[in-house]
Amino acid sequence: EAGVAQSPRYKIIEKRQSVAFWCNPISGHATLYWYQQILGQGPKLLIQFQNNGVVDDSQLPKDRFSAERLKGVDSTLKIQPAKLEDSAVYLCASSYGKVLRRGRVSYNEQFFGPGTRLTVL
């Protein structure tokens, strides 16, 4: 089974430029996540999609970041304009989504892509 694909793997831009990242989740996975991982820290969730709808974007800096998941499959994350502090690895993950067992919500494993390392100069 193919894993989560991301491109590009590396990107270097000047501050105030724009950049876009692409993610292709595992086939059949309804839930897609974008995380930001700053060097030396754990990943932080930016946005969560269920199919093509946004479930949670509370941590997304909406003045400069945007994301979409058209047709409920691939997703793009865009930064415009970029700041120095946006330098990080951007991780995409996917999972099957919700499973209910005996009235209790069950968590499905998230599968992570290799990430895109962004350097803003």
Added chain:
Amino acid sequence: GNSVTQMEGPVTLSEEAFLTINCTYTATGYPSLFWYVQYPGEGLQLLLKATKADDKGSNKGFEATYRKETTSFHLEKGSVQVSDSAVYFCALGDSSYKLIFGSGTRLLVRP
């Protein structure tokens, strides 16, 4: 809000030594708990998980027990190998299917 705290690294051990990486959490409700591993140059991989109190997750010789009374999920391995050198992340999964990660602990195993 929910949060995860794990011990700072790096942790440096000799091959065949015993490993413990501490992880504690703060959460409402009944979270699931995870350990993810990131090998050099690779993406995050799920190492093990536990979905309810007193569950023990295990994989590749690693173990962690979900302790609700101490809000902990410490990672242990009886005998580490050089190939275990990586960054280990403790994470909490809430009812909204979000993962909240700790800051990571780098493990370096020397031959």
